[in-house]
Amino acid sequence: MPADRSGLQAARDAWRYRGQKKPPFAQVPGPGQESVWDYPRPPIYQPDHRLITVHAGEWRIAATEAAIRALETGSPPSVYLPPEAVDQSLLEPSERRTLCEWKGEAEYFHVNGPQGLIRDALWRYPHAWEEAAVIAGYFSCYPARLACCVGGERVRPQAGGYYGGWITDEIVGPFKGEPGTGHW
Incomplete structure (x- = not known):
């Protein structure tokens, strides 16, 4: 991901859908559901007061009723947890870094728990850009690597392994991450 201004703008402009109009393949949400195709791009951030x-394994590494959901077109929400909700004694810094064209540079953490080392299981934006400042220092995690629950419902992971969206029964797609969904 280019960090220069022109490269950053090109990365932002590459997205085809931005939440203003649903694509013809979008699923229709039922009662109590929301479509990822109604989420905007750039993302918005909403508090979530359900128990997360x-x-x-058997070790609880985080719990909170003060999470923030990042909502971005075509992606299930990523849920960000306040630092005080995470047992950081189980975390080891990773060398991995990524750059989001909306949030800034992310740093990653391994979990060293009872089942051994779970690599790159969590990430955070320690210096999130202005538009994402509300999640600066908050942690999110991959539900494919850790057992994540929202209000008692076990989260399903977003496909593809790169994005960390949390899929629950209230969210309908289809979701970016599958082959052929680049720049949806």
């Missing part, structure tokens, strides 16, 4: 828990 994260486990590595």
Whole structure:
């Protein structure tokens, strides 16, 4: 991801859908559901006061009722947890870094728990850009690597392995991340 201004703008402009109009393949949400195709791009951030828990095997590594959902077109929400909700004694810094054209540079963490080392299981934006400042320092995690629950419902991971969206029964897609969904 280019960090220069022109490269950053090109990355932002590459997205085809921005939440103003649903694509013809979007699923229709039922009662109590929301479509990822109604989410905007750039993302917005909403508080979530349901109980969010994260486990590595039998160990609970996070719990909060003060999470923030990042909502971005075509992607299930990524849920960000306040730093005080995460047992950081189980985390080891990773060398991995990524750059989001909306949030800035992310740093990653391994979980060293009872089942051994779970690589790059969590990330955060320590210096999130102005538009994403509300999540600066907050942690999110991959539900494919850790057991994440929202209000008691076990989260399903977003396909593809790169994005960390949390899929629950209230969210309908289809979701970016599958082959052929680049720049949806």
